[in-house]
Amino acid sequence: MSSQEAWSGKIFVGNWTEGSGGRAPVIEPATGAEIGVTGIATVGDVNDAAERAASAQRIWSSMSFDKRAAVLYEAASLLKARTELVNFWNIRECGSISAKAQWELDAAYDQILAAAALPMQATGMLFPSAMPGRTNTWRRIPIGVVGVIAPWNFPLLLAIRSIAPALALGNSVILKPAPQSTVTGGALLASLFADAGLPEGVLQVLPGDVSVGDAVVRHPAINMISFTGSTDVGRQIGEICGRLLKKCSLELGGNNPMIVLADSDIDGAVSCAAWGAFLHQGQICMQTGRHIVHRSVAHEYATKLAERARRLVVGNPGTSDVHIGPLIDARQAERVHRIVIESIDAGAELVVGGSRRGNFFEPTVLMNVTPQMSAFQKEIFGPVAPITVFDSVDEAIEIVHASEYGLAASVHSRSIPAAMTIADRLRSGMIHINDQTVNNEFHVPFGGMGASGNGGRFGGPANVEEFTQTQWISAIDKPVQYPF
Template sequence: MMTSTSGRNWDNKLFTGEWLPGHGESVPAREAATGASLAMLATASTADVAASVEIARQAQAEWAGWSFDRRAEVLRNVARLIRERTAEFNHWNIRECGSIPAKAEWEIQAVYEQAQMAAAMPMQPVGELYPSAMPGRMNYCQRLPIGVVGVIAPWNFPILLSMRSVLPALAVGNAVVLKPDLQSAVCGGLLLAEVFEAAGLPRGVFHVLPGGPQTGADLVAHPDVKMISFTGSTQVGRSIGEVCGRMLKKVALELGGNNPLVVLDDADLEVASSCGAWGAFLHQGQICMQAGRHLVQRGVAERYIGLLAERASRLVVGNPATEPVHLGPLINLRQAERVEDIVQRSVAMGARIVAGGRRQGQFFEATVLADVTPDMPAFSEEIFGPVAPVTVFDTDEEAVTLVKRSPYGLAAAVHGSAMGRASALASKLRAGMVHINDQTVNNEFHIPFGGMGASGNGGRFGGPANFEEFTQTQWVSVSHKGIQYPF
């Protein structure tokens, strides 16, 4: 049943500094758990993207010219409004994305922290002074806005994974065009537009254009979009990278992962299994940092598997909007069927289901697979579902080799009581983030975040990395007197 649309600016509208109808098709925003239609969404056509980018291009110069304290004030207002509207954001995160309340609450708090950090960015130094070999010359480098930044955000953490790019990009003087995923367009886009509008951001500096792949392709290919920040699958990221490479356009790609959690034979298994369960099953495993491969030393493997299975068996699956559950639905039926297929194919190859393994519609039980080998899909593929595949190793060197069997390099974790040993193993792993005696799903707003290999192109979000990511550097030399050259 359609919910009431009274009092909502964004019903069947795009945001280009004002609320306007889109020229693409109208599509329903659906509840992940039931498929019920919650609202109607406008989608952006190719012409809508072009118009939005032109508005953003014209508005950007004025915004960049604002004094640092005025830009900071707008971003502090954003933080305040995010906090004031927490219940509304959480409601839509639960309904659209199948988030349990605790996950939704964590996400909105993380966004608030991001906004506070972004509000501090405009007051930071904008350049550096360098010496010169030329007498009488002064050299300095200053950071300049890029211009119009296109942000393409996913559905799994739709508010955080859009705002971690939107906020710092705006803080340093860019305009932003955000394309949220249609499966999370309300909480991950349209509500944000209302916040920025109320916060006092100048008209035309921030845009929200819901749409599908074509909308994203139009944004990527537009010559006046000078940077793309994309979070999503490696397959799509490669295509975006190819287009941006041909156009010599800056691009930040935060892509998929098949993240290892390595358990050594001197690990605290109660702690390791807790971290393994959290890393594998949080938000139904629909996290790029999910603990997707549990590599366990042979002497403690059966004990770890038993503890992990006990934890999995206690997790309740259901509709997070109507009952207290640990796991909500997967985002759509296609993804649920894909997870089931990976499990079934791995079992057919010799894997053993120790806990879970059953699907009911879009709901999938927390699942532990034992006897998983590197040739099985549960080892080699990014599952993006609540499945913990366990693979046994004998030596530390074999563990490193198993980790490197995957082209991904986003996050990793190592568990062991001997810090020298655990640290030595961690230093050999090709991953952008490694956590010792913790799990793989970690994020702190002030620390650079990003992956290696098939998990990204080396871009980083967070803290000082934001200045590098969302600005360009200009060298300026100043000579107090003109220099006479030989000719």
């Protein structure tokens, strides 16, 4: 399936139109072939969109909660009906294997349904007053216009994660998708919500370069930024939003540790490790990026993880049933290769893998990685499992905290109390015992600490906190008589 419909070469501003920045090709990472074309927005398009969104938001937020919910329920239904189309583009444009594409679609569907239930929730509280006859109402109201800047690795889910609750709670949205996923994470979503009955101007999609994202962040009519991406870019966005006194929610990078204690079920731990390290070619912020293993079981762990890595099939997910597809582009493939080579040169042992073929990179296991090596220090975003050995729990925790990131972690032990004791000492937004680090449940608040985010959370009740602001209204029958 390759139909491109109305969006080919266009941007979405409530209708499909030519972007001021011209057109850009959609490149398949597995082959380098051009498989489509999208429109490109400019700063001028952002200015127009922001004014349009502000006007549309006032009408949208005044609609009854059941009508807003109905649009979201219809969007969820249409997403399921378009499974074949959406998965086609996720595989071809983003290099996803079919199982990952289907999981992402199912998770996005769950996110939309969860968001659809938000408008019917209580919107505030009543507080007592020391003033006779006064009522104090504290309520949540929409923020206004939300700018969503989404990444390319899970473009459907990580855009929907912000778009759906923002819309449900009465905001309008301007979506700036990543250049590598403008169809899956942009055009398909615009069509989805338009066909679901979302009023014109409430969701707009503006593909473009860094200048477009910067304009979205800086525009005074855009009241909040929801950004998912690298820590370096997140810091820049946070600095700009801070100066503008603009709310921002930053879900950033991770270098996520998996601690394997001496008493662990090694076969179970290795199964978790392979999934956490190699899923979607390791291009996940929650990737199991540091394998911190007790010395007494490190050799067994490395051997069994290498065996699993050797069994994984690398290839084009658009034409074959494979486990590992391409990295998103040549720049990323070169970066992963450079990190592996630098670490080997610094003394790491290559157990398996390490080879690059175009945008494809073999599942790789490195042993004897130290905190001074690139494979330990950097968020690799590739199918690489670096193993660091420890001798004591205190040393393991020190190794974990040698990184500034604090997104996800896992601890493996046959003793839940022992694992919980370690979890209590870890600085991480999410900790999973006897599991891997790539976990997501739409109803559980999700987010990181330290360099992995600014404390914002997505999911469940946290969505209400993120995508609304609070207001106090007091009322009394007769004006108060003050001393002067």
